[in-house]
Amino acid sequence: MTSETEMSSLEFRYGDTYFTTYMNQVPYQLENPLFELPQENGFSSTGEGRIRNKLYMHQALIRLYNHLSLRVNLTTEITKEFSPTLYERDVRSPCHNDKCLFLTNKHSFPSIRSFKYLPYINISESERLHSSFFNTHHFISHPYSNAVDHDNFTTWISQDVIKKDDYIGLDLLLPMPVPLTFNLIIDHDRDYFNHLSIQISHDGSEWIQLSPLPKLEINDLSTSFTKNNLLSCKFLVRETGFRFLKLVSTKDWNFTFSIYDFTFNGHMDENNLVVNEVSLGDDNDEND
Structure with missing residues (x-):
């Protein structure tokens, strides 16, 4: 699988991230506290773990962006937004x-349609753009x-x-x-x-x-x-x-x-x- 997909074995641990990203739909956002499980390279709330999580989400977006870019001149089926839609949730x-x-x-959360993903913008810069647009302190506190x-x-x-x-x-x-x-x-x-x-x-x-x-x-x-x-x-x-x-x-x-x-x-x-x-x-x- 790693040779066919050009994905590292560690990337398969983030299969849920890749699956939801490749659906090319706005994800349903739920909020609740997360707790670490005793597993290597899994979710982590530590500084190193959070950076690793973001890196693989970024990698998934790059793969999706490149895949869609190759389909510009191809007939692409128009997909409807899943129900309930973003503003009905x-x-x-x-x-x-x-x-x-x-x-x-x-x-x-701010409207996700207010932002456009560009693969050449790194994670830190992307977070800075989001933070300058929307103050997250209130949501994190309450x-x-x-x-x-x-x-x-x-x-x-x-x-x-x-x-x-x-x-x-x-x-x-x-x-x-x-x-x-x-x-x-x-x-x-x-x-x-x-x-x-x-x-x-x-x-x-x-x-x-x-x-x-x-x-x-x-x-x-x-x-x-x-x-x-x-x-x-x-x-x-x-x-x-x-x-x-x-x-x-x-x-x-x-x-x-x-x-x-x-x-x-x-x-x-x-x-x-x-x-x-x-x-x-x-x-x-x-x-x-």
Whole structure:
């Protein structure tokens, strides 16, 4: 294989990078913390490892660029962008236990179409161009995963203020057979909850607005030592069989999303009595 592809044996370790690059499609960007595995020349968060990762991504792009350049005078099939398209994508990060996905329509990355790849620009220069266009400090400090990492001391903060129809939500991965209680810890104005549409969906495409709205149990978590409007919100959704839930703002606000935690619990409800509470957000095999 190495002689046929002119690739080194080490390059095959980066097969996923080459596969996604050769699809010539904008990749679906998900954010979550990465952890090193005990393997030689694998992913590494160290300085040397990060440089190696970038070098092989750059090499993959050069190979793709050269391949496409040879096809300039050939008949090339026009390919459509994969669905969901770049601006339709709203899955941002897996929850801390991989039992749900965090959803929001708020983008934290600049449009990838704002940049054009040129193989003669090295990695350092390419990163400098990106950094001069877009300040990454905010996203690095307040990434999407902080909203669902089961840690009340970290927070996801959106880049810009909340607009009408902006939303946050969860993909629960499976249709839920039991009623669910959702728990939200946020740093928002209390009036935010008076202008919400809570919606559920079976397929993520067709949405049903809950009417009347579930009763919202809101508590103030702020203390004399904090300057924020830290609030907890708990509500029960009695409908079953849905997989997706989102909270949609019905008006513009002058503040950003600031989500400390977003979790859910399941209830085995019999004769309108909760006989067993199962925490679907905890790593407990007995509850799976």
